[in-house]
Amino acid sequence: MNIGIDKIGFFTPHLYLDMKDLAEARNVDPNKYLIGIGQSKMAVIPPTQDVVSMAANAADKILTEEDKEQIDMILFATESGVDNSKSGAVYIQRLLGFKKQVRVVELKQACYAATAAIHFAHGHIAMNPDSKVLVIGADNARYGLGTKGEVTQGGGAVAMLISRNPRILSVQDDGTYWADDVMDFWRPLTHDEALVDGKYSTNVYLDFFKHVFEEYQAKTGFDISKFDAMCFHLPYTKEGFKALKIAIENADAEVATKLTREFENVRRYSNQIGNLYTGSLYLGFLSLLENATDLKPGMRIGMYSYGSGAQGEFYSGLLRPGFDKYIEHQAFQKTLDARKRLTVDEYEKIYNSRIKDEKTRKLDISSDPAKFVFAGVEDYQRQYVVR
Numbered sequence: 001m002n003i004g005i006d007k008i009g010f011f012t013p014h015l016y017l018d019m020k021d022l023a024e025a026r027n028v029d030p031n032k033y034l035i036g037i038g039q040s041k042m043a044v045i046p047p048t049q050d051v052v053s054m055a056a057n058a059a060d061k062i063l064t065e066e067d068k069e070q071i072d073m074i075l076f077a078t079e080s081g082v083d084n085s086k087s088g089a090v091y092i093q094r095l096l097g098f099k100k101q102v103r104v105v106e107l108k109q110a111c112y113a114a115t116a117a118i119h120f121a122h123g124h125i126a127m128n129p130d131s132k133v134l135v136i137g138a139d140n141a142r143y144g145l146g147t148k149g150e151v152t153q154g155g156g157a158v159a160m161l162i163s164r165n166p167r168i169l170s171v172q173d174d175g176t177y178w179a180d181d182v183m184d185f186w187r188p189l190t191h192d193e194a195l196v197d198g199k200y201s202t203n204v205y206l207d208f209f210k211h212v213f214e215e216y217q218a219k220t221g222f223d224i225s226k227f228d229a230m231c232f233h234l235p236y237t238k239e240g241f242k243a244l245k246i247a248i249e250n251a252d253a254e255v256a257t258k259l260t261r262e263f264e265n266v267r268r269y270s271n272q273i274g275n276l277y278t279g280s281l282y283l284g285f286l287s288l289l290e291n292a293t294d295l296k297p298g299m300r301i302g303m304y305s306y307g308s309g310a311q312g313e314f315y316s317g318l319l320r321p322g323f324d325k326y327i328e329h330q331a332f333q334k335t336l337d338a339r340k341r342l343t344v345d346e347y348e349k350i351y352n353s354r355i356k357d358e359k360t361r362k363l364d365i366s367s368d369p370a371k372f373v374f375a376g377v378e379d380y381q382r383q384y385v386v387r
């Protein structure tokens with residue numbers, strides 16, 4: 001049975017910081033950020049957006065009433081969840097008006113959890129062919145003002161409808177995985193910002209890629225020439241480029257050129273948004289779909305998912321016949337171009353103004369144009385507004 005991504009939607013807030021402005025404020029050569037790290041802009045998450053509202057905004061764009069009727073499971077992947085007990089998925093169930101006969105759960109394994117969710121959805125649909133599953137990856141990547149990780153912040157949400165006979169990508173049951181207990185990036189329960197050993201994390205990411213890609217090739221008999229594009233988890237776009245270099249080191253020149261060209265399409269949106277954690281790999285896939293001009297049905301796309309701590313997985317998907325009818329060329333670029341550029345001062349004020357450990361505070365939502373917004377807390381209960 002063909003099972004995979006039937007629809008994919010994305011949301012990031014209406015604010016951004018230009019990396020040249022950040023470089024100037026931090027007294028760093030802008031080329032370090034633009035070329036060395038591979039980021040030109042960074043999404044700034046206002047206090048009126050959190051993972052729930054961003055997820056609702058992403059899912060709302062792609063779902064019809066008929067989809068909502070057929071969805072019987074909502075899998076919400078995040079590592080910046082808003083509650084230690086209640087899942088983000090149950091807020092989504094109410095905010096988007098789903099039926100009550102639905103399973104809702106939140107999943108965590110750093111940036112990997114949306115990939116786990118896709119495979120869990122795959123298994124569920126294999127047993128229940130008429131079901132559809134909503135998979136969401138939503139995060140707010142925060143490292144702290146003036147830290148080395150600051151340039152790799154970002155945020156947003158990817159929503160995917162998983163079904164049989166999907167319109168976009170048939171997810172193959174060919175995954176290879178690698179897990180090990182390492183401390184490359186983590187966030188203790190008391191912390192609002194991630195702790196990261198960035199260089200070590202990059203090395204673990206690349207090391208895990210070698211493990212899973214070698215095992216994938218041994219398991220399937222497919223070498224790099226079988227791939228038409230490779231998508232990677234992108235904490236910052238240079239990290240994915242380093243993995244691509246490993247993947248193509250023994251490829252012939254034509255294959256290496258093609259995959260390098262497609263990687264520019266994969267990284268185009270992440271370069272302007274920053275890290276999305278759980279949604280990052282799938283933002284890269286969406287970016288490929290909307291920016292590449294030579295993709296064809298049947299082409300094989302490689303997917304490398306990585307979540308610190310750490311879990312790696314490599315799997316592939318095949319583009320479905322007619323997939324291009326559902327993709328609008330550079331559609332999301334228009335949304336990115338319409339964002340408001342912040343000064344570094346404005347960004348720092350916004351960064352420090354989010355609600356944390358407060359019992360009651362009402363937020364001014366008037367300057368946030370999104371359909372779903374986080375309006376504050378009342379007696380520790382989160383308040384969401386739908387316009």
Ligand code: COA
Nearest residue numbers: 029031032035036037148149152185196198199201235308
């Ligand atoms: N022009 C061009 N390139 C430059 C440059 C300049 N003026 N100055 C530095 N660079 C390059 C460096 O050579 C280096 O390239 P390389 O990685 O190919 O060697 C790159 O820019 C980064 O410089 P470096 O000094 O290593 O950066 P850093 O110490 O500030 O750390 C990160 C960078 C990415 C490690 C740091 O931002 C971080 O930890 N981010 C978080 C990453 C993360 O979230 N990981 C976990 C999730 S998987």
